[in-house]
Amino acid sequence: MALSRVVDVDDTIVAIGSSTAPATRGVVRLSGPNSMSVAVRFGIQPQSDRRAHRVDTQIDLGDPLGQVPVRALIWPSGRSYTGQPSLELHTYGSLPILNAIVRGALAHGCRAARPGEFTLRAFLAGRLDLTQAEAVLGVIDADHRGSLDHALRQLAGNLSRPLESLRSELLDLLADVEAGLDFVDEDIQFISDQDLVERLTVIIAAVETTRDQLSQRTRDKSEWIVALRGLPNAGKSRLLNALAGHDAAIVSDVAGTTRDVVSVPIQIQNHPLVFIDTAGIETVQGQSALEQISQQAQIQASRAGREADIRLWCVDRSSADWQSTCQAMHHQAADKRRAAIDLWVATKSDSVTSGPPPAPWIATSGLTGDGIDTLREELVAQIEQLDQSETDSVAGTAARCAGSLQAATTAIQSAIDYVNQDDGHEYVSSELRLAAAALGEVTGAVYTDDILDRVFSRFCIGK
Ligand SMILES: Nc1nc2c(ncn2[C@@H]2O[C@H](COP(=O)(O)OP(=O)(O)OP(=O)(O)O)[C@@H](O)[C@H]2O)c(=O)[nH]1
Ligand SMILES: [Mg+2]
Known part of the structure; x- marks a missing residue:
């Protein structure tokens, strides 16, 4: 892993944050300055105040998956794990659905996260030693x-x-x-x-x-x-x-x-x-x-x-x-x-x-x-x-x-x-x-x- 590229915190990164084995719930995580605009492009409306909040909604994953219910946990400001605007989309623990959400986020301008990159950002933000x-x-x-x-x-x-x-x-x-x-x-x-x-x-x-x-x-x-x-x-x-x-x-x-x-x-x-x-x-x-x-x-x-x-x-x-x-x-x-x-x-x-x-x-x-x-x-x-x-x-x-x-x-x-x-x-x-x-x-x-x-x-x- 070339580190000089990893210490770049200006990209908005995305990855599946839960186990990829079959499970009842799955999570896709996003972190970075554009997290809120990516949420909007998924049809999720973050509230304008700066506190963490959650929105229960449906997002459209296109054919063949269609509308999928998600619970979005939203950190509009830097008061998140990574110290950056962040978004977590909780939904069914189905790999095709989670992959479709990641593909959607990539299409909206995110970059795929590298190993440990969320925790690296938490470290760089002083959240963890x-x-x-x-x-x-x-x-x-x-x-x-x-x-x-x-x-x-x-x-x-x-x-x-x-x-x-x-x-x-x-x-x-x-x-x-x-x-x-x-x-x-x-x-x-x-x-x-x-x-x-x-x-x-x-x-x-x-x-x-x-x-x-x-x-x-x-x-x-x-x-x-x-x-x-x-x-x-x-x-x-x-x-x-x-x-x-x-x-x-x-x-x-x-x-x-x-x-x-x-x-x-x-x-x-x-x-x-x-x-x-x-x-x-x-x-x-x-x-x-x-x-x-x-x-x-x-x-x-x-x-x-x-x-x-x-x-x-x-x-x-x-x-x-x-x-x-x-x-x-x-x-x-x-x-x-x-x-x-x-x-x-x-x-x-x-x-x-x-x-x-x-x-x-x-x-x-x-x-x-x-x-x-x-x-x-x-x-x-x-x-x-x-x-x-x-x-x-x-x-x-x-x-x-x-x-x-x-x-x-x-x-x-x-x-x-x-x-x-x-x-x-x-x-x-x-x-x-x-x-x-x-x-x-x-x-x-x-x-x-x-x-x-x-x-x-x-x-x-x-x-
Ligand atoms: N035949 C047979 N009886 C057993 C065996 N193990 C336990 N018992 C009987 O089942 C009854 C309950 O056994 P315990 O070991 O006290 O059960 P427990 O799960 O600890 O029960 P609690 O403490 O009340 O929750 C007793 O009468 C035991 O003698 C076994 O391997 N074979
Ligand atoms: Mg007993």
Whole structure:
């Protein structure tokens, strides 16, 4: 990707912003100075005030698609993700429709967006720093391969904040040193050599701590959260006990046995997993004390489901309502805020004589232990994929940053040496400049085409 062309923000760019796999909803995104006039050419009338707003309408995509309903989200001013006038057209998740909208936008003078170009514009507008942009990249990966947004966001936060404050301290010291250079003949100093060396020594230690944390973070294995979900009496708690190999949760034929979420750490082939047993899904109305407890349990259970990396949807294979319950669980699974892996578990398979359930259902029995090993293997396979994608993304950020942190340390050390050798503050000032630039590279406060190229070429188109 030739970067000099990418840093051009005057074009209005367009791309499909949603997954190109079949989905219920799809999004086409536009950003750039002509976004509003493109909207008008689609027959959408943005309101004239400058606030973000939405318009529900139909647009004509010509033969054979005809009129298609769209919800247009409109940012007439720069108060958008990219810092530019922007437009999002939400419609059916059908690739022919989304492609037709993109073709329409190109015909109205837009240019096809390059990989990562929306996020690059957000970065250039100061909406994100570079590590946050990389976290966006991680979330995109997560759409496809699992959830690692957490790891990257944490990494971004842990790096950016301390480094920005160290960099600003370096710039303060640099200002003092450079002010002294102007008065060198009068022998006026704005900071004593001793003070300078002391403060630089503190900064160097802090940079090294951050570097250690970074390499630690890339080595650490995170825990994966697995939530058990399903109707009351589906056999979730007994399944958990079978996986744990001991009685971690209460099992009984009273529907609604599990109330509080129960979390049980279980190692499977050296992978640290935490299983969360939850209350069976039910609708609870009424205001009695017991009903209120049940409502609380439902809230906790659905939160645990939403926050999990992997969800085991358990349906009683012996139940007469097998089909309709499967559908209801699919419906429940669609409610998620982040990418999570869903596994489908047919429980109590010992009590049916019919054949195995259709794929992707995994038949298990908490009573006989049948299918538990298969379930363990499936969990391990999913986790190894998650681990790999987390390692790749975190390592991408870590590799980029480790070099900059090393360069900063070397420069600060040279500055200290120059002061100690009484070599003149010109050299000190130039080393401090190098150090501040190196720290700035981590967060993108200072950036070169090369750095932007390395970060944004890893994005996919439409982000
Ligand atoms: N035959 C058979 N019975 C099972 C199996 N697993 C659970 N059960 C029985 O089904 C009933 C409910 O099991 P639990 O594990 O408590 O079900 P749960 O999904 O945790 O239920 P709640 O906590 O009420 O939501 C109990 O009577 C269990 O003994 C199984 O694999 N085979
Ligand atoms: Mg239970």
